[in-house]
Each structure stands twice: as C-alpha cells, then as structure tokens.
Amino acid sequence: MTQIESAKKGIITEEMKEIARQEGLSPEFIRDGVAKGEIVILTNSKKPPQRLVAVGKGLRTKVNANIGSSEDYASIEEEVEKARVAEEAGADTIMDLSTGGDLRKFRLAIREAFKGPMGTVPIYEAAINSARKKGGIIFMTEDDLFSTIEQHAKDGVNFVTVHCGVTLQTLERLKRQGRITDVVSRGGAFHLTWMVYNKKENPLYQHFDRLLEIAHEYDLTLSLGDGLRPGSIADSTDRAQIQELILLGELKERANKAGVQVMIEGPGHLMLNEIHANIMLEKKHCGNAPFYVLGPIVTDIAPGYDHITSAVGAALAASYGADFICYVTPTEHVCLPTKEDVKIGVISARIAAHIGDLVKGVKGAFEWDLEMSKARKSLNWRRQEELAIDPYLFKKLREERPSHFDKVCSMCGEYCAIKLVKEMLEGSK
Numbered sequence: 001m002t003q004i005e006s007a008k009k010g011i012i013t014e015e016m017k018e019i020a021r022q023e024g025l026s027p028e029f030i031r032d033g034v035a036k037g038e039i040v041i042l043t044n045s046k047k048p049p050q051r052l053v054a055v056g057k058g059l060r061t062k063v064n065a066n067i068g069s070s071e072d073y074a075s076i077e078e079e080v081e082k083a084r085v086a087e088e089a090g091a092d093t094i095m096d097l098s099t100g101g102d103l104r105k106f107r108l109a110i111r112e113a114f115k116g117p118m119g120t121v122p123i124y125e126a127a128i129n130s131a132r133k134k135g136g137i138i139f140m141t142e143d144d145l146f147s148t149i150e151q152h153a154k155d156g157v158n159f160v161t162v163h164c165g166v167t168l169q170t171l172e173r174l175k176r177q178g179r180i181t182d183v184v185s186r187g188g189a190f191h192l193t194w195m196v197y198n199k200k201e202n203p204l205y206q207h208f209d210r211l212l213e214i215a216h217e218y219d220l221t222l223s224l225g226d227g228l229r230p231g232s233i234a235d236s237t238d239r240a241q242i243q244e245l246i247l248l249g250e251l252k253e254r255a256n257k258a259g260v261q262v263m264i265e266g267p268g269h270l271m272l273n274e275i276h277a278n279i280m281l282e283k284k285h286c287g288n289a290p291f292y293v294l295g296p297i298v299t300d301i302a303p304g305y306d307h308i309t310s311a312v313g314a315a316l317a318a319s320y321g322a323d324f325i326c327y328v329t330p331t332e333h334v335c336l337p338t339k340e341d342v343k344i345g346v347i348s349a350r351i352a353a354h355i356g357d358l359v360k361g362v363k364g365a366f367e368w369d370l371e372m373s374k375a376r377k378s379l380n381w382r383r384q385e386e387l388a389i390d391p392y393l394f395k396k397l398r399e400e401r402p403s404h405f406d407k408v409c410s411m412c413g414e415y416c417a418i419k420l421v422k423e424m425l426e427g428s429k
Helices: 003-008 014-023 027-036 076-088 103-113 122-134 142-154 168-177 186-198 208-218 239-257 272-285 306-320 339-360 365-377 381-387 391-400 417-427
Strands: 039-041 054-056 062-067 093-096 118-120 159-162 221-224 262-266 291-294 324-326
Touching (some): 014 039, 014 054, 062 076, 062 339, 122 159, 122 186, 168 186, 208 239, 221 239, 239 262, 262 272, 306 324, 324 339, 365 417, 381 391
Parallel strands (some): 062 093, 093 118, 118 159, 221 262, 291 324
Antiparallel strands (some): 039 054
C-alpha cells in the first residue's frame, strides 16, 4: 500500500510519524495532507532514502539542488562532490540531470553519495541512449521510455520529472500564439522533437496509466513537469503554459485516485507581478498539489547572477504558497556549475525559502530570526555563527577582517550602535 493509499484509509505510517517529528506537527496533520494530495512524502517502497523529506502545505519550504554531467564535462567524482556540497549546504533533495558519460553510473554514484531524496528526468536517458545507439532521439520507442522510468525506480530514485502535459494540443496552442524563446525545457524539447517527427502523441500522456502502474509499484512520486515553461519574462503566463498546467491538474486527480503521489512543476521565467497569480492558478487547478518552482527568475539580463534573480522570485513564490524551490546557480545560463556554484545556489534558495516561511507562519521560522536578533543584541558572536544559514562563511569573514576593539565587528568598531546604547542604558540605571 502506498503512502497516499494508507493515508486515505486513516493509517498513519512510520514515514508520516517521522515527517511529523521533523516538522514539529502532529502525525494526523501529515496523514490528512497526504490523503488530500496536498503533501507528498518522497520515498521509494523498495529503496527508501536514508533521510526522509516531505513537501507540501503547512510544511517548511524545501530546496532542491540540480547537478549532473554534460557532454563537455562528465566526471563522476566531480558530480559526487557537488552532491556532498549540496547536502552540507542544506539542500533537502537533489536531482541528477546528467547527459554526458555513463548515465546510470552517474545516477548510482550520486544516489549513494546523497542521503536525502533524489529525483531524475528519465526522458534524458531514454532520448540520449536512443541517439547514441540508434542514431537519433526520434528513434526512441515508447518501451524505451517506460523501461527507463522503471529502471530509475529500481535504482532507488524517489521522484521523477515526467512531461505529461507536452501534448500535440498544447504544441498547437504554442504555435498559434508564438513565443520569444519557444521551448527551453530540455525534456520538453526531447518530447516535442519525437512527437513532431513521429506524428504521435506524447507516450506519457497517451499511456498515463502505464506510468501510474510503475509509480504505484515503487511508491514513486511523479513530479509533473512544465515542459512548456516560459524561458523569458516576455513569454510568462502565456496560453501554452496555462493549458499545460490545466492538463497537469487533471492528471494529478487521476494519479491520486490510483494511489500515486504527485507534485506539479512551475516556471521558470516570470514577471514579478505575475508570481502570485501563477501560484493561485496552480493551487486552484491542481487541487492544492505541492508546487515545485524553478526560481522563478524575474529578469533575463543578469547571467552570472541568476542565483539572485531567482531568489527574488522564489521568496515571493514561497510567501504566496509555493512548497518546493529548485535552486538556480550563478551559471544557469552560462555554463555547467562548479561545486562552489552549487553551494551558492543552495544557500540563495534556502534564504528565499525561509523568507517565504516567515510570511506563511511556518513553525520555527520566526523563532530562528528572533534568536539571531537576541544574539546580535548581546554581541554573542559564537551564537550568531551557530544560527547563521552559512556558519562557515560567517566564521571566515570574522577571521579575515577582525576588529581591534573588544566584542564588536570591524564595520563600526568602537562606534558600534548596540554597544554604545547598551552602555548608556546600563549606566543610567
């Protein structure tokens, strides 16, 4: 029995108890959220992760880190190190998006290195293996795709991005409206290439029940991908994007009825003033399913700084109800990230997620800030280091530019406002 089937029967599983303990909530709250499809527990009934994570309504906003090889840079050791860096920086989950080298070897090595839940995009492997062995993505068979998805589940993957909403109908809508950046999703592009050449419907949409059978067997969470997400703010919230979202909402209902957990993926590049509407549309049309957003990135002019443009959007998205933030590194539109870029991306996304949690009133979020404020008032630098989202950077900066004056930092030195006011108030008693 899957998590959602257990929840619907009123059964509180051990996984639900563990999530309740992590979040400081009641097991009944978790069970109710799972039963409604508003919370997903990222597990795998055959090979659960060492560290459980849940995503959804009322929970702490989670952060995902994307890593993986490319044809230009394919080092297993490097990607494993990125996985370790991401976990140390506080990433809740990781996704292996490898497209270069032996894809299964990369997946297994990253799965071994990362304790939390892991996601993949199986269409990458199915399409790339077809290109390597058969001479083109267009020669991929439906069986190639579904057997790849099942292999990922067997290998201990906990959630898979599947672009079920990229259909012939949504493609026609995209063509009629037109776009500046067309399709920027790699998975979406693979599907469209195959569909146009073969003049066939997307197998993941046409044979959705087959996908559900695999997901049910492994209690694999389906992350219904946004293959038509906007790749520029000029294309944000257009008809193709919204039609795909509506389709995903319908598929979410089917999946939940079949005992399969579902998340919905969202944009992408969005105008800042459209973020709230996008969150409301997803919650309305997808039955409050957990919403997994990439950023969103709110301006297109800052390559090299897109950890910032995405964090701005992610903070707003989380505050409005997004449940899961996919980080964006500084190199998003430039090159494959290094381990340093991965850390920056994770920390930036965690800051944005926490800002959202403050607004949403997530348990413990405000208290964290309050404790930091108390530590600052008392000039307790050790406690501030403990509370910092990146304690290593805090310590490094303190050591690099220390103050010559006692108990203060080198920003204000002897003219530290907190120190002066404290001395004045204590002296006036």
